[in-house]
Each structure stands twice: as C-alpha cells, then as structure tokens.
Amino acid sequence: MTIDNAVQLEGRINAHRRLLVELVSVVAAIPEARAALVSMARDSETVSDHEEDPGIEPDAAFAAQQIADDEIRAILKAAMARLETRI
Template sequence: MRNQSPEQLEGRLNAHRKLLVALAAFIADGAEGRAFVERLRRDAETVLDHEEDPGVEPNGSFATQQIADDELQSIVTAALLRVQAVGRQEQARGDAAPESEDR
C-alpha cells in the first residue's frame, strides 16, 4: 500500500468506524443481537486491579490494549445509542401518525 498522509489515514479510519457502528447497530436491533452487543460493552479487554503488573514503566502493549478497548467501547456504545434513537424516532412517528389521520 502506498504511503498515505495523516489526513487520508484519518479519513479511512473514520469510515471504518462509521461502518462498524452501523453494523453493530443493525445487529443490536433484535433482542439476541442486542444481548450480544451489550456483552461486548461489558467485557473489557484491559487488565484490571493489578491482574498483571506492568511494572514501573509499562510497555507499549498496555497502552495499545487500552486504546483498542476504549475504541471498542466507544463503537459499541455509539451503536446502542443509535438503536435507542431510532426506536424513539419510530415511536414518535407512530404516536404522531394516528393524530394526522384524524385531521
């Protein structure tokens, strides 16, 4: 792959993130899929409570692991929020539709 500018890399990463959020929201639209996505949000991949002592100066793998876990949590949370927002919009339209028929 050719060398890309930081802007090009950022644009590509943003596109991947948008796609992942949309796919996770699609999966979370059903009860079984929502349970799966909720499990993803609950299950942290980072080391907690000194399960593994990184030492005085932790190496880059701990930082990378934390960044990856933060991004996964961010994507899953965005997907669940999107599902909730779509549900509220559909509910609002459903509530508004009968009133408009009476007019």
C-alpha cells in the same frame, strides 16, 4: 493537490468507524445480539493490576490495549444510541 498520508489514513479510519457503528446498530436490533453487545461493552480485555505486573512503567502493549478497549466501548455506545433513535 496532495493529501498527506496521515490525513488520508484518518479519513479512511473515520469512514470505517461510521460504517461499523451503523452495522452494529442494525445487528443490535436482534435481541440476542443486543445482549451479547451489551455484555461486550461491559467486558474488558485490558489486564487488571492484579493479573499481571506491568512494572513501574507499563509498556506500549498495555496502553494500546486500553485504547482498543475504549474504542470498542465508544463504537458500541454510538451504535446503541443510533439504535435507540430508530426504535
């Protein structure tokens, strides 16, 4: 049985994400760390409209950065939710 490379990659990424969510939830139990993580969830590394002109059609770098920001927030949200279930 051969597993497609995309499926294998997706499985590995999902495993890394699950592990990262668990680790972040453990770290978030430390009050100082939790404050830093909440702050990180509020921040955005995506360039705002007024900071840089992406042109008529933003290039892939802008889209990739937005996807990364969204994923960071999703991981932090999942980690905080997991922490809340333990408190």
